[in-house]
Amino acid sequence: MFLKIVENDFKRNKIVTTAVFVFITMAVILASSAINNITNLIQSMSELQKRAVPADITQMHSGEFDQAEIDQFTEEHREDIAMQETMVLLTFDGSNIHFGENQTMAGTVQDISFVVQNQKFDFILDLDNEKLDVREGEVAVPIYFMEQYDLEIGETITVKNGEYVNEFVISDYARDYEMNSSLTSSKRFVLNQADYNEMRVMHAGELEYLIEFKLNENGDSQAVQTAYIEAGLPANGPIVGGKVFMIFNAMSDAAVAMVIILISILLIIIASLCIRLTFLATIDEDLREIGVMKAIGISKKDIKKVYLNKYRIMSLVAGIIGYLLSFAVVNLINGNMRLYISSDLTGNLKYILTLVAPLLVYFLIVIYCKRVLKKFDKISAVEALRSDIMEQKKNRKYSFSLLKNKFFSTNIYMGLRDVWKRFKIYRLLLFIFAVCTFIVILPLNVYNTMNSPEFSTYMGIGKSDMRIDLRKTDTITEDYKKLQEELQNDSDIEKYAAYITSSFHVKNTEGSWDYINIETGDFSVFPLKYLEGRPPEAEGEISLSYANALEDGLDKKVGDEVVVKAGEKEKTLKVTGIYQDITNGGKTAKADTSLGINEEAVLWYILSMDAAEGIDIREKMDYYQKTYESAQVNDIKEYTGQTLGNIIDQMSIVLIGGIAIAVIIIVLITVLFLRMLLSKDMSQIAIMRSVGLTAKNISHQYMAGTLMVLVLGIIFGVLASNYLGDFLVSIAMSSMGAAKIELVNVAWQTWLLCPLSLISIVGITIYVSCKVTVKEDLSVILRS
Incomplete structure (x- = not known):
């Protein structure tokens, strides 16, 4: 039964x-x-x-060094170090890499290097996670460039640098544990040993090195890094721990999940x-x-x-x-x-x-x-x-006389009156409409934020029209000075600022020395938004990134002092501010130009600029790119887009999925709610019809009430996504170095396009649902 x-x-x-x-x-x-x-x-x-057997410690270095000293250091610390290997990179500018029909990689923000496979660890794999074995005349291309430039196996790329010209057939895609993510600023192409030797003999590309250490199971990473610094071993470049690579690899998929x-x-x-x-x-x-x-x-x-x-x-x-x-x-969401x-x-x-x-x-x-x-x-x-x-x-406590209505039509007034009198029932609908709006608006705001030029402030970069990065070449210092002179005399440039990043030693909480990348320049030209304090403006001042200021970093607050060292000279600097930065593992710093630079460990030169009003920015970018071939010229939006890469792609999938789910929920919930409401009101509907109200009049009453609830739900949903969304995203991004994200709210999307779309969908749903019910046989309803 x-x-x-x-x-x-x-x-x-x-x-x-x-x-x-x-x-x-x-x-x-x-x-x-x-x-x-x-x-x-x-x-x-x-x-x-x-x-892949990735390195636990990777020290990037450019310039001369003695491998024998590295070997001696390794032997002295065998209780921590299991293996050591130095990978030699031949680094090229994107303009040196040609493919397709006269296309180059000149616009990329990534450093491009050609390498051969390692022998001990840090292996670069193919798409089957097998160790790459590239034959002569072939090249394995990083997945990042395969996606960005639609490169396919069997196509060719040509490397041109001075007298060196060589064509390679793409044989594989390189899955690189250490440099997979777009957040890592370097990518490695894998060559056969013979082709690589020819490239070195022809002096094609700039030499850089990855001095890598694989630790024992219980090896102390911090102890090895400290000992490395104290030994004065080569360190003209950033040092990266293995955990950073793991976070970068998992970040986009974990966020989607x-x-x-x-x-x-x-x-x-x-x-x-x-x-x-x-x-x-x-x-x-x-x-x-x-x-x-x-x-x-x-x-x-x-x-x-x-x-x-x-x-x-x-x-x-x-x-x-x-x-x-x-x-x-799951196959739709785990393609990345x-x-x-x-x-x-x-x-x-x-x-x-x-x-x-x-x-x-x-x-x-x-x-x-x-x-x-x-x-x-x-x-x-x-x-x-x-x-x-x-x-x-x-509860019949509240009563609204129809005679007192002076502002709305009868049907609309009756619908609004019904919502007020039975709000306990309608509040469920209000909550669901607010949730659906939240599901749509929050991913939309995150997507807009990541695509916005304002996002540069979370990358430790002030907002500007253009950014020029100078590559490490023999003429880099000369190009840097020449570029500043030209910008000074260029009437098309409204303002510019030059920045130099060097690697310094910094005293940590335990009293030993770590590395810190400090950028010097005038930070008042393109200011950042500071979590606390202000930028460094005078001698002896420094600002720290959020990740550096945390307890597991330098554990500093505004007003504290930081001791840095270049060579044998120690300087005590006062912390004036804390800013957000998700690049370079989130651990950076900025100081006044009076600090100077560490000549032996200059990492990169950057110039930011704003074009004068009416100047074609793209045309200006093309001019500087052609004039300074070793430079990399990008607008800020393009720079952030390439750096965030597949994270933005993943967020677009979440946005589309959120919209689809919200629409399905809203339609089904509206149908379900009206089904319940019309069932409860069947007798009342019959009475209204018996006194002369048409099915259209009754439908308008329910439509007015439900749409008012929808409008309230949209308002609450948008406000929740704007305020609660900032909090949720900030929690997620705090591990990357951004503790206070302010989502970009595009008003016409959040307050016009989305609400109108939802109102249209709900309006149609209400019309269809009510039309079916209120036209039932009146005599049957009254008899029941």
């Missing part, structure tokens, strides 16, 4: 049942996909690390609210039947079981379908992972762990259903047979 009742309930409430089923299925799909994605990420990172989990949690909440709405409607419709069942002696427990079994079956079926579909959905980390995502662990999602959703739904069904305990058989018990306890 109970199964028959459940079956009839399914048939009677097809729309409601379908809506709830869809929400539960979507929640399971997203939750399972997120768990699947995280499991794949952990397994893939572990496998990639096992195959976290967003998906957030959306799936919201979907579970929405599914629970849908069930509540369904129960309210069902109890109203089945009140007499409930009274009959109680009157003939059927227990409360058995009556509840009738309704509970429906959702048990629904959750079970939705869980199975969602679980199976999640494996198809398959490309950059691993193409082989097999293994049984993910199938077992992914089961957690459907089981969790099932138990949450069942527990919630039991809680809602306690409402049955309050209904006696007599009250149920009277059939008006649900109306008796309604």
Whole structure:
């Protein structure tokens, strides 16, 4: 009998049942996909690390050095160091790399190097995670450039530098554990040893070195770095720990997984609210039947079981379908992972762990259903047979006379009046509309922020029209001075500022020495937004990045002192400010020009500039790019876009998915809510029709009320995404060095395009839903 009742309930409430089923299925799909994605990420990172054997400490260096000193240092610290290897890089400007029809890589922000495969560790792999073995005349191209320039296997690239010209066939894509991410500023092309030797003999490219250390299982990374500094070994370049590479590799996929989990949690909440709405409607419709069942002696427990079994079956079926579909959905969201980390995502662990999602959703739904069904305990058989018990306890405190309406049409006023009088019912709809708006607006704001020139401030760069980076060449100092003179005399340039970054020694919290990259220049020309304090403006002042100021960094606050050393000279600098920077592991600093530079460890030269009003920026960029071939000229938006790379691509996927999910939720919720509301108001609708109101008039009443709730929901959702969104994104980005993100809010998108789209979708849904219901046979309704 109970199964028959459940079956009839399914048939009677097809729309409601379908809506709830869809929400539960979507929640399971997203939750399972997120768990699947995280499991794949952990397994893939572990496998990639096992195959690539990355360095635990990587010291980048340019200039002469004695390998014998490195070998001696390694032998003296065998208790920590397992292996040491020095990779020699031949570095080229992007303009030296030609492909396709007269195309070059001149616009890239990445440093391009040609290398041969290592022998001991830090191996560069192919897409099957096998150690690359490149034949003569061939080259393995980094995945980053394969995506950016649509390079395919079998195509050719030509390297031209002075008298050296050589053409290479692309044989593989290089999966590089240490330099995969767009956040790392260098990329390695892999050559055969013979081709590499010819390139060196012809003096093509600038020599740079990666002095790498692989530690023992219990090796102390910090101790080795400190000893390396104190030994005065080559350090003309940044030093990077292995954990930074791991974070960069996992960042974009982990971020997507976290967003998906957030959306799936919201979907579970929405599914629970849908069930509540369904129960309210069902109890109203089945009140007499409930009274009959109680009157003939059927227990409360058995009556509840009738309704509970429906959702048990629904959750079970939705869980199975969602679980199976999640494996198809996860392929849509982990394309970046398959490309950059691993193409082989097999293994049984993910199938077992992914089961957690459907089981969790099932138990949450069942527990919630039991809680809602306690409402049955309050209904006696007599009250149920009277059939008006649900109306008796309604609060009729507020009354709005139609005669007092002077501003709205009758139908609109009645709709707004209904919302005010029954706000307890409408508040569920308000919450869901706000959540759906949040799901759309937050990814949109994050996407706009990452694509905005203002995002440069989170990269430790002041906002400007153009940025020129000078590559390390024999003429770099001469080019730097010449470029400043030309900018000074260029009437097309409104203002410019020159910056030099050098590597210094800095005294850490333990009293030993670490490395710190300090940029010197005039920071008042293109100012940053400081979390605390101000930029360095006078001698003896320094500002630190957020990551450097933390307890696990230098543990400094504004007003504290920092001791830095260049050569044998120590200087004590006062911290004047703390800013945000997600580049170079988030650990940078800025100082007044009076600090000077460390001549032996200059890392890079940068010039930022604003063009005068009316000047074509692109044309100006092209001029400086052609005049200074070793320079890299970009506008700030292009620079941030290339640096963030696949993180922006991943966020665009999240944005599209969020919009699709929000639209589905809004349509189904609106249908479900109106189904409940119209069911409760069937008698009232019949009375309105009997006194002459048309179906159109009644539809307009419900449309006015629901659209007002939607507008309120949009307002709350946008405000939540603007304020709560900043907080959530800042938490996620704090590990990268940005602790206070201010999301870019494009007003016409958040306050015009999105609201109008949602209002149109809900308006159409209301019109269709009401049209079907209010045109039912009036005599049948009145008799019932």
